Amino acid sequence: QQQVKQSPQSLIVQKGGISIINCAYENTAFDYFPWYQQFPGKGPALLIAIRPDVSEKKEGRFTISFNKSAKQFSLHIMDSQPGDSATYFCAASMGSGNNAGNMLTFGGGTRLMVKP
């Protein structure tokens, strides 16, 4: 079974701190690793994504670190803000090739609270 394991389930960080969320996967055929951000009562929205040909990708305060040999990837939120409080999902898929779809396997989610 294709699985993506995410930790921690919940995280509390002080404003200005660093939030770190980790994910591990099993299927070595996965080649696309996005992170989604979800606010209460809303659908998830893509935050940042990485492909396995790079070890790190940074967009503003958000960084993905990718360790292919360990089959792990993580999201780092620098200078965390109260507005970052949301649920974060990692995901993985086999996005390459001629597949007409991009079926994502999601981690269990991390509920982040950033205290002012």
Add this chain to the structure above:
Amino acid sequence: DGGITQSPKYLFRKEGQNVTLSCEQNLNHDAMYWYRQDPGQGLRLIYYSQIVNDFQKGDIAEGYSVSREKKESFPLTVTSAQKNPTAFYLCASSTSGFAEAFFGQGTRLTVV
């Protein structure tokens, strides 16, 4: 504006009733998906469709049915066979390859 529209936002179902959740997209995406989200849980795949008139079961398809008669539309029916239907349902769509999956705003279904 392009995007995915789910309706209704809130839906109440009596025991033994079938209900249909609507999902429409104007992004010209080939693939569409239905996920179920329970409180504090991740997203579980119910059904997906990669092309019109074709769809596949996901991990938790029992008690659900779908159709894909048009590229833009992928309705989900929650049948009376689904014993625990209360959940937040999310529809998504994407193109092929390394493509972002776009999500709708969800439908919260409650059994009363």
